[in-house]
Amino acid sequence: MSREQLLATTFVELADTLGDDFDVVDFLQNLAERSAEILGADAAAIILADQRGALRVIATTSHAARDLELQALATAEGPCLDAFHSGEDVVNVPRTEGLRRWPRFLSAAEDLGYPSVHAVPLRLRSERLGAITLLYAAITELTDDDRALARALTAVATVGLLQERTPRQREVLADQLQAALSLRVVVEQAKGVVAEWAELEIEEAFALMRAFAREHARSLGAVATDVIEGRLAVGDLLPPERPTT
């Protein structure tokens, strides 16, 4: 798929948020994966305000990205937090300035193999939802085009989350975000169940559920829910064994 095709597909996906089967976790996971793909990042992570006055890591494309964002929230420093609080892009920050602003975050990012880190807020006018972090394995400056693209992706996603939900907009969003946070926990619980049954590492269990969800065109949250409620046996997730010849 060319970048233009990928972009077009992504915008359609991100605009489709009004269906009955809309799933916030999948939506944000998709945003993270597509953003990384389109902007050439090696990993991406999204933090979201949880309506309790705190931020949570809601979607990540790798364990390292998740650990980094958890650390950012725990130490209250990092580009994602600056982007969220200021409502502005935090991109192309020189290393010396980065080390001054987020000494622990940037050192950890470099240790994990991501020397370049950029963040863009998820916001619509005064409504601040969260931020996305883009992680690069090589030193990478975002071009003006990249920045415009990153802003467009986050803008479409934010509008998608908030759109046409008035007058019950706040109520519905509150419910959806709470459900998303709970579903996030369900996914973690299901990872544990699958890992133990199939004798896999947590990361492998996650990959297995994700592959199954994609193959059956279902949301990750729905698959995880079926796993923990016993409607889906772990054996059904495993790909059929190839006959040995």
Add this chain to the structure above:
Amino acid sequence: MTPVGRILMSLMDEAGSDLTLPELLCRSAKRELDAVAVGLAVMAPDSTSELVAASDQSAHELEVLQLTLGEGPCVEAFRTGRLVQLAELGAGEQRWPAYSAHLLERGVGAVFAFPLRIGGIRLGALDVYRTRAGALDDDDLSLALHFVDAAVVVLLHLQDPALRDTLGDRRLDDAVDGFTTHPEVHQATGMVSVQAVVSLHDALLLLRAHAYVADRSIIEVARDVVARRIDFR
């Protein structure tokens, strides 16, 4: 201290009276959320009620009524795991006609029912009844969610015989922290449920009990489970 920690500490300060922790929590929530009543229903997986706590007698009646009728926001919040909001209660409410009539009679203008859950572990629901109609504003919603998190911690404590009499400071913050920001706790819960052949709910209680007995944080124990250094088989 986190807002949830603050709520729990204030409950502990009041403990020792005739009121149970869930009752104290309902009273505190009622005061702080400008509610006319706050109720808490602990439910069994089949939606039957096991225990009801309430801020006062009228809240108690409202909770029992819902469970008797088998309809209402609390029952719905528990069943679906979703936040149920009736911000403008009026005559002719379609969803729960019988229950709504009772609410209007008592001058209730809005009801908000919050599911008490930790992912797939469903514990019950917290109901906030207000006289005036209208959605919760951001501050009230945030505060209500803190009470929801506190209620989850309180219920888990009550279900755990080893911990029932204690809500020590360190464990308290640990408990709050563990459920919100550490995925390892949830992953370990899933793993332990398979190892010990128990529900997720019981698996979480096993994890907590192990941490308590070993005098370690649940997060450390969870990491050991995920790394397969501890096994509950």
